[in-house]
Amino acid sequence: MYEQIAANKRKTAILFVLAIVLLVGVGYAIGLLTNSGPVGLVIALVIAVAMSVGSYLYGDRIVLASTRAKEVSKEEQPRLHNIVEGLAIAAGVPKPRIWIVPESAPNAFATGRDPEHSHVAVTQGLLETMNRVELEGVIGHEMAHVVDRDILVGTVVATLVGAAVLLAEFFMRMWWWGGFRGRRGNDSGGGAASALIFAVGFILLILAPIFGQLIRLAVSRNREFLADAQGAMLTRYPPGLISALKKLQTAPTAMRSANNATAHLWLNQPSRLEGEKLGPMERLFSTHPPLPERIRRLEEM
């Protein structure tokens, strides 16, 4: 457990460095391309650092806002509050804040930067489908993510990937509208060089989101097995989580707020299509191990 906490902190640091290097690289390429010298580089550096600091400090807020979660009080949801508080006690961490996501697909996630700043969110659908023991299993899984600092990596990845995708789209659009084209035409001497630079910049822009996607895959899949096992150990009752996962198998997964930047945070991978299971693309970029496999491993415990 302690090794995982250390590994997650290390991963977060590496992510920040990678994000900064990647963005600065893009900025540098754009600077060369537009002959604007170091301006692009400086802007990119400022954006990258701001993004990293922002995702560390406000990542949880951004993630919660993107899912339209609402915080609930103990009076509104006494049972959920009792369960979360109980498992926080079992894990020996402070009680996280509790949010409800207005979606009918049963699902849940945890976010935050450490156990002192943590949040657990469940969908309306989860509250309606699960009984107490199953809810305890699900919350136990989320609490394991909190204890292991998976929430830190997950949240940082979500906000960095989200921002990278946004930035890449922004630049592609600028390009499309000819923002860079005019000035490049004046550069009569280095036709071949500018073509090369163009290619490098273009590749970087394409690579940024894909790269983000790959990092996310690396972060996520094994964590889920671990969190399942640790969560079951917290509740000392694996059948609760097993039964919850079995219910998820037949439940709808479509969510209005489903997007690539936050998919890995959820208990079960959300899909975008109404009434459909995961599409082939989503399965290819799957962030979660398949449910039958997770159930099998829990049953072996």
Add this chain to the structure above:
Amino acid sequence: MTALWIVLGIVAVLLLAGVWIYNRLVTLRTRVDNGWSQIDVQLRRRADLIPNLVETVKGYAAHERELFERVTEARTRSLGATGVADQADAENQVSAGLRQLMAVVENYPDLKANQNFLALQEELVGTESKIAYARQFYNDQVMRLNTLIQSFPSSIVAGAFGFQERLFFEIEEETRGPVQVELS
């Protein structure tokens, strides 16, 4: 000259190991204390629920006077208990009384539909599972502390600084699993 350096090196390593073990012992002792105060908070919360619960049930099943008295007595004893063993003993009585109380409730459908009672029941179930979780955390930490105190070479440090083994908080349980009462 080299011999002196070797001796100094060994002493330094031993000192460092001693400091590390000492810090580990202090951390675990703090965790055990925290765990115990968590248990205490939850037990108190359960005790606070009892008068309300008894009053509500009384409204429907006034003739169960003897049972009410027993539960109330057990509650008073639990609030006055000192030390881990005494507290555990008192809690067993409270739990037994509450179980009987809940069994009585089964005979009164009106009571089971009462909103006030349902809210109290959720609080009781929630608090009992929190007691179980707090106990689980506490006992885990006690086990780690006791293991460290017993095993060599940490036993030397523990002995020198007077670290003492702690008692497990043991209560009777009818079944394993988080909670027995299904609300929905």
